[in-house]
Amino acid sequence: MTDPTGESKERNRxxxxxxxxxxxxxxxxxxxxxxxxxxxxxxxGFGWVMLGNK
Known part of the structure; x- marks a missing residue:
């Protein structure tokens, strides 16, 4: 079954x-x-490093 109008191809696109x-x-x-x-x-991580420097 072929679609001569090309509607199937357009629908697929x-x-x-x-x-x-x-x-x-x-x-x-x-x-x-x-x-x-x-x-x-x-x-x-930044907060942990900053708290560790106290």
């Missing part, structure tokens, strides 16, 4: 574009969490 956008959003969300956790760990 649209699905691929939507999936790409969803993956990009997920990657950004994960990156933000990773940066936030790294900052928190850094602040805890």
């Amino acid at each position: 649209e699905i691929a574009a939507n999936e790409s956008a969803r993956q990009t959003t997920g990657s950004i969300r994960i990156s933000v969490w990773a940066i936030a956790i790294a900052i928190i760990i850094g602040l805890i």
Whole structure:
């Protein structure tokens, strides 16, 4: 069964574009969490070093 109008190909392209956008959003969300956790760990480490110097 072939699609002479090309609607199937266009639909597949649209699905691929939507999936790409969803993956990009997920990657950004994960990156933000990773940066936030790294900052928190850094602040805890910095505080520990500062308290140890007293």
